[in-house]
Amino acid sequence: MNKEAYLNELKNALRHLSLQEQQAALSFCEEMLADRMEAGMTEEEAVAAMESPALMAEKLALDIKQPPRDAQSNPAVNQTQTDAENPNQWQKMQLKCAAAQLNHIDLQAGNLPIKIQLSKDDQVTLTYFTRPRNVYEARQEGDTLLLREIRTENSRSFFNFFFNFDLGTLPRPEITLEVPADLMANLKAATKNGAIALSGPQMLMHVELSTTNGGLALQNTKCISLDAHTTNGGVAASLVECRTALSLRTTNGGVAVSDCHSQAALTLSTTNGGVTVTNCTARDEMRVSSTNGGLKVQGLDAGALHLRTSNSSISGTVQGPQSQWQIESFTTNGKNSLPAFQQGAKPFSAHTTNSPIRITFS
Amino acid sequence: MDAQMKKGMLESCVLSMLLKGDSYGYLLIQQVSALMPISESTLYPVLRRLEAAGSLTVYSREHNGRLRKYYAITENGKQQIHAFLKEWETVNRVYAFIKDAAKEETHE
Incomplete structure (x- = not known):
């Protein structure tokens, strides 16, 4: 066969x-x-x-x-405590605030994933979880909504390891922030082992999302500026618009972005991973870079366009005509469809090594 | 071997391979097969489960003109390995006890 x-x-x-x-x-x-x-x-x-x-x-x-291991109880670990005493049992909490009073939202989630989505009313609702060994607290201080982990027993001391061990066999809860579409506030969300998803709000101001082990999934969002980064995890974004800088970064993970626009600079970068960019534009500079991963682009346009990678190909289409671009391209050991130098109005550079550059202008 | 035990063993086995460094499907099969024979139809569900549990992350990297998926262990994954080792301390104790009891039986 x-x-x-x-x-x-x-x-x-x-x-x-x-x-x-x-x-x-x-x-x-x-x-x-x-x-x-x-x-x-x-x-x-x-x-x-x-x-x-x-x-x-x-x-x-x-x-x-x-179901995956996560949601199943491992019979080898005896949970002889009742739910009430069980230091591993999460308790659901909720805090509501009026959207009009809020100017800042600052969530720090430790090891839980965060999901930001539209609310069904005109309030801001934060649903979070707490338990004796990871105490989370949400409070409103003036015009700021805060979520903090104020006590954690995830330390690696001998005692904690062997007596309070949490296999992660209980389903991991997700922190959910529901906001009205027209909420005008700065948003900062950070977690370590968990993904962050953002979808819906149209009037956010400065948005900063960061996670260490987890992906970023952003869609249908408008804000003034967005800076989202992760270390181990992919970044997926579609229909995101920023009035100033839009930056999506990861270290170990791919980047897949479509229909995103910035009225200033757009930066997409990864170290170990490919980048796929479709129908994105930036008024100023668009920089797409990877270290070990191919760049696949389609329909890009910007005030200045820079594509960078090494040991991988750069391929796809850029908004034409070719003559409007000031081109500077470089690769070794690979076919290059672009001229090494070409005069033009808008800077466009494409650099890689050991791989072809196949860019055409549509 | 009991299916649940084998599953847990396989998961921890794969994770400990990743401790040594990120790996990809074909390489993982070879690495694990050195210990116990494993096929892709066994490895794939294990990787799926580990990803769902947050014990590993997946990323793509271009290799010879195609995309290859690489797996990397997470903090959660390291904790899972420690949990496995702890569980098996109990298994070892019980095994030693049973072995001892059986020895006495055959000597009567």
Whole structure:
């Protein structure tokens, strides 16, 4: 059987799963085949070395019926305390404020994910969780809404490790901030092991989102400025508009951005990961950079455009005509569709190494 | 071996491979197979579960003109390894006890 036939059979076997699950499983197997072939096997040999698509589908179906480890109680750990005494049991809390009074929101979440979305009324509602070993407190101080972890027992002392250990077997709660679409406030949200999602508000001022281990998912948001960064995690953004700087950064993770616009500078950067940018514009400078990852662009336009990576290709389309750009491009060991130098009005530079540059102007 | 135990073992096994450094699917299969034979249909659900539990993160990196998914361990993942080791201290104690009891039985 050849690779295409195998993947088609696999796709068919997985048809009962969600599109996302199908895609993920397919790309996993596709990678497996590609790696086997890179290791020297022929296409036939690589396919023969894989298990039947039916088996993959069966194992996945079993796994999906059984929810991920996170939500399941591990029988090896005895929880002999009642819920009330259990230092691991989260308690849900809620704080509501009038939107008109708020100018600042400052959330620091420790190890919980944060979700910011639109409220169904005209209030700001913060739903958070607290428990004896991670005490969270939310309060309004003047025009500021604060969330802080005021006590944490996640320390690594011998005592805490062996007597208060939390396997993460209980479902991890998510901090939810619901705001009216026209809330005019500065927003700062930070967490460590958790994703941050932002969707909806149209009149935020300065927004700063940061996480360490977790992805960033931003959509349909307007604000004055946005600075979102993560270390281990991907960044996905669509329909985000800023009046001043828009900056999305990650270290280990891909960046996928579409239909985002800045009236000043737009900066997208990652270290280990590819960047895909579609239909984004910036009035001033747009800088898209990676260190180990390909840049795939489509329909970009800016006052100045700079694409940077190394050991990976730069490909796609830029708003034309070509003659309006002042081009400066450089690569080694790779075809370059751009001229090394070209005079023009708007600066456009593309640098990489050991890879092709395939940019056309639409 | 009991299915639950094997699952937990596999998860911690994969995580401890990641402690040594980020890895990708094919390489992980080879690394784990050195200890216990494993196929992609077994590894994939393990990786899926670990990601859902926040024990690892996934990122893509271009390799020879295609995207390859790399896995990296998180703080949560390191905690999961410690939890596994702690659970097995109990297993070891119980094993030693049973072994001892069985030895006495055969010597009567």
